[in-house]
Amino acid sequence: MASIETRELMYFVTAAEELNITRAAERLGIAQPPLSRAIRRLERRMGVxxxxxxxxxxxxxxxxxxxxxxxxxxLDAMEAAVRRAQRASHPGARRVLAMKPGGDGGLLRDILAAYESEPDAIPVEITSGMGERATLVRDGRADVALLHTVHDRSGLDVEELLVEDKVAVLPAGHRLAGRTCIRLSDLDGETRPRWPGKTDDDATGPEVRDIAEVMQLIALGRLVAVVPDSARRLLRDDLVCVPVLDAAPTTLALAWPEHSSSRPLAAFVRTAVKVANQPVPQPGVPSTLVRR
Incomplete structure (x- = not known):
């Protein structure tokens, strides 16, 4: 089997993305002839x-x-491996958890408390990061992520923790605020927030990045939102939650690099699953949450 050097692979990927040797050479910061020769050598060695x-x-x-x-x-896996190795070599190494603010389903406090007693536990640093949280795990900027709806599981191992019904968050004076439940059609014509990286044909409002921003805009009467039931924990006094009967449930999952052999990470995953499977909801966690 022909072996490929990292540099050769990077040269080929760049040329393949550009489909122009001159532009690829400029992007790599090298002359065009050495790039062409390197790719030809790679082809000869691979026999294709x-x-x-x-x-x-x-x-x-x-x-x-x-x-x-x-x-x-x-190449992405190699870059991620370097990042993780560099982070692990630093004194006081930490486990980096990526999550959206308020996106823990009310579980994180109990997970962290239980994890501290694990023999393999190391400190956990929480980041919202920049970009999609699954990407942060894939490229090595995070070790594990809490996220909803994992469409692309490539490069990840995933454990589903929690299934939640949806509620509409409304201003206290909203026309639907006094209802015991509603349907999505009741929100027709309402302004709904847009979340980065998500397509929602019903969302016509501003792009938002965290639940605190959403709550503020709802209180100002700028929009309404359909969110997981655990958002009740973050509810302001001037807002109300109404169950949405026909909104698809949302699943909170834990994702980490596939085939990981990290003992601290394994301990964190094991702890998260144990907490999520507790039969009795913790104080402050809505009784409507469905534990796996």
């Missing part, structure tokens, strides 16, 4: 043609398309 070179430019062969897709993943 990766790029078709014509007078009109460069195109990918079927083999090149495969190597581009897998090569990107390999």
């Amino acid at each position: 043609r990766l790029l078709e070179r014509t007078s009109r430019g460069v195109t990918l062969t079927p083999a090149g398309e495969v190597l581009l897709a897998d090569g990107r993943k390999a």
Whole structure:
């Protein structure tokens, strides 16, 4: 089996993304001839043609398309491994948990308290980070993440912790505030927030980044929101929650790098699952939450 150096793979991925050797060389900060020679050497060693070179430019062969897709993943995995190794080598190493503010389903306090008693426990640093939380785990900026709805599980191991019904958060004086329950159709015409990276045809309001911002905008009468039931914990006095009967439940999950052999991480996952499976809800956690 032909071996590939990291530099060669990076050269090929860049050329494949640009489909132009000149632009790829500029992006890499090298001259064009060495880049072309490196890719040809890689093709000879692999015994396959990766790029078709014509007078009109460069195109990918079927083999090149495969190597581009897998090569990107390999380079990302290597970069993530370096980040994790560097963080682990620092004195006072910490486990980095990525989560959206208020996005723990009311579980995190109990998880952290129980985790502290684990023999393999290390301090936990909580970050909201920049970007999608699953991406933070994949690229090594975080070790584990609490997130809702994992559409793409590639590169991740995932454990579902909690299933929640949805509620509408409304100003206390809203026309629906006195109802015992509503349906999504009752919110037709209402302004709803837009969350980064999510597509919701019913959302016509401003883009928001955390639940505190949402609560503030609701209190100002700028919008209403449909959120997991655990948001009741964060409710202001001038807001009310009304169950939404036909809103799809939301699942809170824990995600971490697949095939991880970290003992502190394994202890954290084990603790989170144990807390989530407790039969009696903790104080402050709504009774409507459905534990797995």
